[in-house]
Amino acid sequence: MTIAPEAFTFVRDLVRRESAIVLDTGKEYLVESRLTPLARQAGQVDVNAFVSALRSRYNPVLTRQVVEALTTNETSWFRDGDPFAALRSDLFPALARNRPSRQLRVWCAACSSGQEPYSVAMTALDTPALTGWKVEIVATDLNEEVLARARAGTYSQLEVNRGLPATTLVRHFTRDGAHWRITPALAAAVTFRPLNLVRPFPAMGTFDVVLLRNVLIYFDLPTKRDILRRVRQVLSPDGYLFLGAAEMTMGVDDSWERVPAGRSSVYQVRGDAR
């Protein structure tokens, strides 16, 4: 089966309206593969029939499931390692020098099933300069289902094989039947909540580090600009923003400057834009 062009257009518009994520032409395979389980569950013969039913009658629950199915990404621990090495060696120690309160706040803005915020938490626990500090990590995602998984803090054998060094595994996880469970110290460091980046942010306070990695790529230019503007408002003046390795603020929001951090680079708000 191939998804009909009008069905793809409908799904693309729906996802764009609900999440501002743009599904380019060529992503038909993604729509088909991610929606097939939902179609089956709804008792439809295929994705085209499923989409037709969705078009004929608005169903908020199904709509949310469709958006979630198409906005979930596979993720590994310490993804693209360099940012985490930079946090440990440069950024956390630099922030620690300017925080007499001995508290740091980090926001993971598209946390998916939790690998990123827990990786930040492990990095903070393994940073000598932060010994005895309170590091609070707020992790958000659009997708309620992945948030529930993230909150549970249990991962399959296949998931812990993905990018997690063995020394880190034995230090921060315990076995729980066929799964691995994060330690209570790690669980206590991270708070999960649903958040749609397209909508105004709820009151969350300010953050010292924001990770917004591999998520802007899904948005159109005005939405990217708007998100970066609002991130500026919740980032402390000397705070750091991480984007994905292939993303940049240049030409989107020039209030940011790119600064090197270890083998990685981060963004800070320019002095004149604070």
Added chain:
Amino acid sequence: MRALVVDDSRAMRRIVARILTGIGYDVVEAGDGQQALDVLARGPKPHLACIDWNMPVMDGLSLVVRVRENPQWRDITLMMVTTESEHSQIVRALAAGAHEYLIKPFTSDSLREKLDLLGLVPAPTGEVAS
């Protein structure tokens, strides 16, 4: 780069060898710990050894201990690749001198990511190492 794959299952040796060959390794194989020691003694020395735990004649943990006892083999990176997945077993293997631990079943991506952690992904073909 050279790798030694130690596993009593020929099928598993093939799977691991195929992934390693695909990213640029020359691979030699051994069916148990004692065979692996013989291969190492003959040379040339590998950069990496992927080692199963449960094998006849000499198991993987004993092999790790034996390799670590020999100063000439100190710079070989040892990675357990095994179905043994208890927390205490991973701790034992790391304490004995294994650098990494990959639990079966695994995907080719997870093996590559482990090599990446170890800095053991060979430079792409055509790139001249300095």
